[in-house]
Amino acid sequence: MTGAPQPAAAQQGFGSLFSYNQPAKKPAARKKRAPAASQAAPAEASKPANETKGTVYAVVSLPDQHITVYDATGRIAQSRISSGKAGKRTPTGVFSVIGKKRFHRSNLYSGAPMPWMQRITWSGIALHAGVIPGYPASHGCIRLPNAFAPKLYSLTDMGARIIVSPGDVKPETITHTILPTPKMQLAPTAAQQAAAPEKAAVELASSDASDAAKATAAAGEPDLTPGGEASQQPALLNPIAYAVALKKQAETERLAADATSKAALEIAQKTGAEARAATEAVSDAEAALKRAEEKLAAASQEDRANAPETTASTGAATVPDPELVADVDKAREALDQTRTFDAQKSQAAFEAVEVYKRADEAAKAAAERVAEAERRRKQVSVFVSKKEGKIFVRQDWKAVWEAPVTIRDPERPLGTHIYTAVDVETDGSKVHWTAISMPPENAKATPARRGSKGAMAEASAPSASLTPETATGALDRIEMPEGARELIGELLWTGGSLIVSDHPRSYEMGEYTDFIVLTR
Secondary structure: OOOOOOOHHHHHOHHHHHHHOOHHHHHHHHHOOOOHHHHOOOOEOOOOHHHOOOOOEEEEEOOOOEEEEEEOOEEEEEEEOEOEOOOOOOOOEEEEOOEEEOOOEOOOOOOOEOOOEEEOOOOOOEEEEOOOOOOOOEOOOEEEOOOOHHHHHHHOOOOOEEEEEOOOOOOEEEOOOOOOOOOOEEOOHHHOOOOOHHHHHHHHHOOOHHHHHHHHHHHOOOOOOOOOHHHHOOOEEOHHHHHHHHHHHHHHHHHHHHHHHHHHHHHHHHHHHHHHHHHHHHHHHHHHHHHHHHHHHHHHHHHHHHOHHHHHHHOOOOOOOHHHHHHHHHHHHHHHHHHHHHHHHHHHHHHHHHHHHHHHHHHHHHHHHHHHHHHOOOOEEEEEEOOOOEEEEEEOOEEEEEEEOEEOOOOOOOOEEEEEEEEEOOOOOOEEEEEEEEOOOOOOOOOOOOOOHHHHHHHHOOOHHHOOOOHHHHHHOEEOOOOHHHHHHHHOOOOOEEEEEOOOOOOOOOOOOOOOEEOO
């Protein structure tokens, strides 16, 4: 059974790592296992998805060819796997589920079936149901027994952390001053009532009942009696309850902004139509004046043609028809008035469009605040890269913040460590952290030199300067930039994580991924 204790070398990861490269030794181990029917079953039954507590994540040990699933209570499931064979080895590192599909076929290998597929890289690595021969046999994917794959599929959500390790590793409880704690905040003024604990719990229930209960408890039960404490001092909200209140306020603002934008658009459309009508009226008035002038000119020409002798003998011009002259004056006056009206309507239309543009921008900003508030309810991830010399913060798979970070003794390796906020105190003011430290890929002893036994032993030990730090030691060497812990504390809740590594962010990262760190 996979859950049985491993030999000492296998527990350290090195002995198993060497045997991983020698699949010829596997048949002996397979003879000890039960017939094929039991091979298809997971080594250990898993908890139902609705019974898990806190964040769920999985650790794949390549040398031991097994996967272990954890939640806030510890190990909840374990199963055998089959990883990539020689030449197609499964990469090690820190991944997350970036795609899930119940029925899937390979895009790389002739449409091979990959049921219960959970993608962890864009380059084609995924967990899925498949044949488990007892040794690495895949083209890089992590095969799961047919009975276990759907159970794991139900336990994980998009973004669930998957750690693929070159040795068997287990989460250990850790406390450290550098690990952030949730920041308690006053509710937004406009959303004080919406942020009441019972309403926060209702809002959260649809997405995470356990977090909702904790958010409600963390916000506290207010004393609403006259003179009660809550009536004098508003309760502080944990990050989740605060995000709920912030979203309530943002949605109220968005509704108002949308209504204002809609009304402004209607006014802009109305004044625009009026401006167009006024412009058309100017054209009509210009045409009317032109007709009146042409009519007057034609009448004058006719008068001169009918009385040429009188005009010539007296030397006086013919007198225009007074009515026609009056018509021309009226047409000219009407044109002036129409042009004035057109200018007024055009200015009103311009101003209405400007008002609409501002209202539309306000509506978009309000929608962004809603999205921002919704993002604050998602898991936050932090990555400290020694290679890049920076700290990066992402939430809901989107970049939030980055800044330079100082690593003391930079010539010494940090290793790769994953710290996870697995559970929260009842009052919401503190989270419980676990740490997983990845064993180094190249943890090989230096060649022994001739001499005394003591000298040989000393030579065979790994160099202290090349030995990665412990999970605590790695945190000791990090100097967080100003404001980093406070920013993270505003977003931190169960499921939040901190990754510390010598390595940079992987090229496998994309717009819809959490941090991905390749260690091989």
